[in-house]
Amino acid sequence: MREVHVNQITEAVAKLSVETNLFLREDVCRRIAQCREEEDWPVAGEILGKIEDNIRIAREEFVPMCQDTGMACVFLEVGQDVHLTGGSLEDAVNEGVRKGYTEGYLRKAVVADPIRRGNTGDNTPAHIHTEIVPGDRVKVIVAPKGFGSENMSRIRMFPPSAGAEGVKDFIVRCVDEAGANPCPPVVVGVGIGGTFDRAALMAKQALLVPLEEPHPDEYYAAMEEELLERINELGIGPQGLGGRTTALAVKIKTFPTHMAGMPVAVNINCHVSRHGEVIL
Amino acid sequence: MTEKRLEYPFEKEKLKDLKAGDSVLITGTIYTARDEAHRRIVEMIRRGEELPFEIKDAIIYYAGPAPAKPGQVIGPVGPTTSYRMDPYAPVLLDLGLSGMIGKGPRSREVKDAVVRNGAVYFAAIGGAAALIARSVVSAETIAFEDLGAEAVRRLQVKDFPATVVIDPEGNDQYYLGRNEYLNKKRE
Numbered sequence A: 001m002r003e004v005h006v007n008q009i010t011e012a013v014a015k016l017s018v019e020t021n022l023f024l025r026e027d028v029c030r031r032i033a034q035c036r037e038e039e040d041w042p043v044a045g046e047i048l049g050k051i052e053d054n055i056r057i058a059r060e061e062f063v064p065m066c067q068d069t070g071m072a073c074v075f076l077e078v079g080q081d082v083h084l085t086g087g088s089l090e091d092a093v094n095e096g097v098r099k100g101y102t103e104g105y106l107r108k109a110v111v112a113d114p115i116r117r118g119n120t121g122d123n124t125p126a127h128i129h130t131e132i133v134p135g136d137r138v139k140v141i142v143a144p145k146g147f148g149s150e151n152m153s154r155i156r157m158f159p160p161s162a163g164a165e166g167v168k169d170f171i172v173r174c175v176d177e178a179g180a181n182p183c184p185p186v187v188v189g190v191g192i193g194g195t196f197d198r199a200a201l202m203a204k205q206a207l208l209v210p211l212e213e214p215h216p217d218e219y220y221a222a223m224e225e226e227l228l229e230r231i232n233e234l235g236i237g238p239q240g241l242g243g244r245t246t247a248l249a250v251k252i253k254t255f256p257t258h259m260a261g262m263p264v265a266v267n268i269n270c271h272v273s274r275h276g277e278v279i280l
Numbered sequence B: 001m002t003e004k005r006l007e008y009p010f011e012k013e014k015l016k017d018l019k020a021g022d023s024v025l026i027t028g029t030i031y032t033a034r035d036e037a038h039r040r041i042v043e044m045i046r047r048g049e050e051l052p053f054e055i056k057d058a059i060i061y062y063a064g065p066a067p068a069k070p071g072q073v074i075g076p077v078g079p080t081t082s083y084r085m086d087p088y089a090p091v092l093l094d095l096g097l098s099g100m101i102g103k104g105p106r107s108r109e110v111k112d113a114v115v116r117n118g119a120v121y122f123a124a125i126g127g128a129a130a131l132i133a134r135s136v137v138s139a140e141t142i143a144f145e146d147l148g149a150e151a152v153r154r155l156q157v158k159d160f161p162a163t164v165v166i167d168p169e170g171n172d173q174y175y176l177g178r179n180e181y182l183n184k185k186r187e
């Protein structure tokens, strides 16, 4: 048994909360630059240029790229040979969020009750998803999620007869109906299969995959490409003002499902597509 | 791209030559208000109470900034999605509100109220909050301090970059821009 003190997790969450909000990942930066070069509509090219300016300003001035620094989604992969010491794991994660969002001048967006509202003041609690995996390491992933894009996400329980075409049409329609709301260009996370909840979780986890990494199964890699092509023919464009670049990427995750069903979830992310990880 | 300038005070008269798709640099006093602030303001109007700022000729920016670091005027402050304010906007437009800055499409009711009152709906670049913050010269919380990021702030802005999405005639750039692009591609 390897011992890991939960304070290390607190520190990792705090550091990642700040870094992910200030510095955009290289793969996303590269993809935005590539889209700007390929953009065939002047207004769209200009907007992408301003988005790149914003990324640079945030980096130089040490400020968040977007004022919506999100609800902290924390994914933990805990090795089964790890013994966590020093207190509750959940408390440690939330302490990290509290510290990162307070000391890092990030916006506190979380309300204590979904209906009665009331800001918690420190962006806690985080949405935590923990998996037990082989090994003696702990992987901490922090993915701050803005709600302009989160609100445009959809889930649908298809009958198997809907087939690949039904699934693809649903995903494209989801982006189409979102229009300018989720700050396009977007990253589209898709979860297909599993159960109702599993599909939604996979859609969010699909957003953690590096943009340049295609699905390992050729069938779904081709589907990702086809979907990206179709979405970028919608004409929505950056910020919905017209153009080619509506999405930067489509990422799919799949899981076996029941013979009676075919759940499909679409989780939309904006161009401020944030996540970072630390391995302890 | 040529940019038009819009300077305080924002009387309706000045909005007349703004067309959907125009890039505009806004200078002067604007107010931030988002979800809960709108709910409260409309509630105050119903009760006939005095409002935190004069609605007539004002521009409201749908935004809630991140906290300012020491020495900063304001933290990053980009637009939030506008449709959530759709239930409240017509009331304010009918009281003389000149403009709204946000992102994303508006309801039929809001569009009708924009046209009826000769107002304008602008979009700012969603996610470009650090860039936009550079155009804010000063910021002061003037109401609902308990709401934190959602409090109403009076901002002095200089050359705040925005695009006209719905002009006083009711043209909608989300519709027009997309169609123009698609038609061009079909040629």
Ligand code: SF4
Residues within 6 Å of the ligand: A066, A067, A068, A069, A070, A145, A146, A147, A148, A149, A150, A181, A182, A183, A270, A271, A272, B078, B079, B080, B126, B127, B128
């Ligand atoms: S959708 Fe993304 S870019 Fe747009 S305001 Fe929300 S976090 Fe920022």
